[in-house]
Amino acid sequence: MTRATTTIPFSTIKFIDNIPRLSDLTEQLTQKLREIRMEINQREPGIMTAGRTQSIYDLITDADTARIRRRAMRYLERLHSSTGIQHLQERDAALLTPLRGGxxxxxxxxxxxxxxxxxxxxxxxxxxxxxxxxxxxxxxxxxxxxxxxxxxxxxxxxxxxxxxxxxxxxxxxxxxxxxxxxxxxxxxxxxxxxxxxxxxxxxxxxxxxxxxxxxxxxxxxxxxxxxxxxxxxxxxxxxxxxxxxxxxxxxxxxxxxxxxxxxxxxxxxxxxxxxxxxxxxxxxxxxxxxxxxxxxxxLPDLTGAQLQVFVEEQGEGRGLPQTAIDATSDAIQRVIVAGRTPSLRTISRMLDRAELLAQRQVLQ
Structure with a gap:
């Protein structure tokens, strides 16, 4: 069966798609200010241009441009800061993408x-x-x-x-x-x-x-x-x-x-x-x-009986023939009789070997 799961936020990262570039944002804000002032000038001619011939370039001054740039930079700084990964290089930030959505x-x-x-x-x-x-x-x-x-x-x-x-x-x-x-x-x-x-x-x-x-x-x-x-x-x-x-x-x-x-x-x-x-x-x-x-x-040391149970369980789980399981059990028993208790690592290697031999094809 597949275990049920629950999705949690996991991290405080905020993923924001399509963060604008400074130049693009500056251009958008400049264009918006230009449109607003053109609208004002259409309603009340001469206010923005002080009686001079109206031109779209007259609507935005150098001071306006500097102010727009400063505000765009502050906005992008806050936006990047809110992500929680503004301090990371682009490569490292990309590696955190799996955290999106928790x-x-x-x-x-x-x-x-x-x-x-x-x-x-x-x-x-x-x-x-x-x-x-x-x-x-x-x-x-x-x-x-x-x-x-x-x-x-x-x-x-x-x-x-x-x-x-x-x-x-x-x-x-x-x-x-x-x-x-x-x-x-x-x-x-x-x-x-x-x-x-x-x-x-x-x-x-x-x-x-x-x-x-x-x-x-x-x-x-x-x-x-x-x-x-x-x-x-x-x-x-x-x-x-x-x-x-x-x-x-x-x-x-x-x-x-x-x-x-x-x-x-x-x-x-x-x-x-x-x-x-x-x-x-x-x-x-x-x-x-x-x-x-x-x-x-x-935890206590293993007994010979427990090792034999382990061999039986693992052998059946690996699909080993009973003859291979019995041969492994006999080998373990001989080691125990000799006064040594093999570790599970040793037994696992023995089972690996028995599995390899069981799968080996015999030349006719």
């Missing part, structure tokens, strides 16, 4: 719909039940409150590597039918990657949050931040520090997220409908201000 957010219509989403997610990854439950209650609450979109509390999933925290977040976005964007806090300047960098930095650009809204034309993505506890700081040549936590805090608070300002475009946007899933391998290194704004869940 952007949609996904909406849950009934509590039964929320139940179906949670049930589907739980069937795929039952060991992630604590996280699924938080989302489930958030979706049901969105329905009961009659919200225009869907929301759940920001999540921090704490657990060993390879138990499927990021995979669960991606599957959540799939079942919600919303876009997603991912950030690896260890492999990139996470703060800039998320929100962007303002002009003046050599790497100035919009962040993934804004890029996703513009590319997907959607204002309610699932934002996944992996290994959030390992995010480093970015320091400018002037000595100012930029941390991921500093970038996140105004976005995690709904009231401040409603008027969040993009550092690159310098426009205000409603980011309060973005939903957040962060992952961490431990609580060590997680800042207290971040923890206070999120639901933090400690």
């Amino acid at each position: 952007l949609p957010i996904a909406r849950i219509v009934t509590e039964h719909e929320a139940d179906e989403i949670a049930a589907a997610l739980h069937a795929e990854m039952p060991w992630m039940a604590p996280a699924t439950e938080v989302v489930w209650h958030g979706l049901r609450t969105s329905v009961r409150r009659g919200l225009p979109g869907l929301r759940f509390d920001p999540l921090v999933l704490v657990g060993s590597p390879g138990i499927g925290k990021s995979f669960w977040a991606r599957r959540l976005a799939h079942h919600l039918e919303v876009p997603r964007t991912s950030i690896d806090a260890t492999g990139e300047p996470a703060a800039f990657s998320l929100v962007g960098a303002q002009r003046g930095w050599s790497s100035a650009s919009p962040g993934k949050l804004m890029q996703t809204a513009l590319r997907e034309r959607h204002s309610g993505p699932v934002v996944i931040i992996d290994e959030v506890e390992k995010a480093g700081n970015v320091q400018s040549t002037q000595g100012s520090r930029h941390t991921l936590t500093d970038a996140l805090l105004p976005l995690l608070e709904r009231m401040t997220a409603e008027t969040w300002e993009c550092p690159y475009y310098q426009i205000r946007c409603d980011m309060s409908w973005a939903n957040w899933v962060m992952t961490a391998n431990s609580r060590w290194g997680l800042p207290a201000p971040l923890l206070s704004r999120c639901v933090v869940l400690d």
Whole structure:
């Protein structure tokens, strides 16, 4: 099914078509003044020309021309200022065109719909039940409150590597039918990657949050931040520090997220409908201000039985023959017997390999 949506204004930008050029506006105002004075002169001959031979050029003086130009410039300055993007270059302003008319957010219509989403997610990854439950209650609450979109509390999933925290977040976005964007806090300047960098930095650009809204034309993505506890700081040549936590805090608070300002475009946007899933391998290194704004869940390691269920579910979903599923399960069981528990990443690669082999044609 296609998820219902609601369109929200999203930004304070005012799009104005066909803003006139200064020369055209000056000419229009000059012509209008000329027509008015000609009409006056026709009613009362000689007033405008002071007894001289009437000419249309006598109706507009140099002082009139200067005054018209000043007024035209003030009018265009106010018009450009009212758009909210007068400070942007033409190319950057054009990139904001998708915001015209607002952007949609996904909406849950009934509590039964929320139940179906949670049930589907739980069937795929039952060991992630604590996280699924938080989302489930958030979706049901969105329905009961009659919200225009869907929301759940920001999540921090704490657990060993390879138990499927990021995979669960991606599957959540799939079942919600919303876009997603991912950030690896260890492999990139996470703060800039998320929100962007303002002009003046050599790497100035919009962040993934804004890029996703513009590319997907959607204002309610699932934002996944992996290994959030390992995010480093970015320091400018002037000595100012930029941390991921500093970038996140105004976005995690709904009231401040409603008027969040993009550092690159310098426009205000409603980011309060973005939903957040962060992952961490431990609580060590997680800042207290971040923890206070999120639901933090400690997740256990996977058991062999849970891994076998995952293989069965994924294998059937990929359309693998039962022999391929059984072979993968046997291989996993041998690893477990040897005293090691494979991660979901390893199992996913095994399933990829089994799928490739199953699709390979055999020479006759």
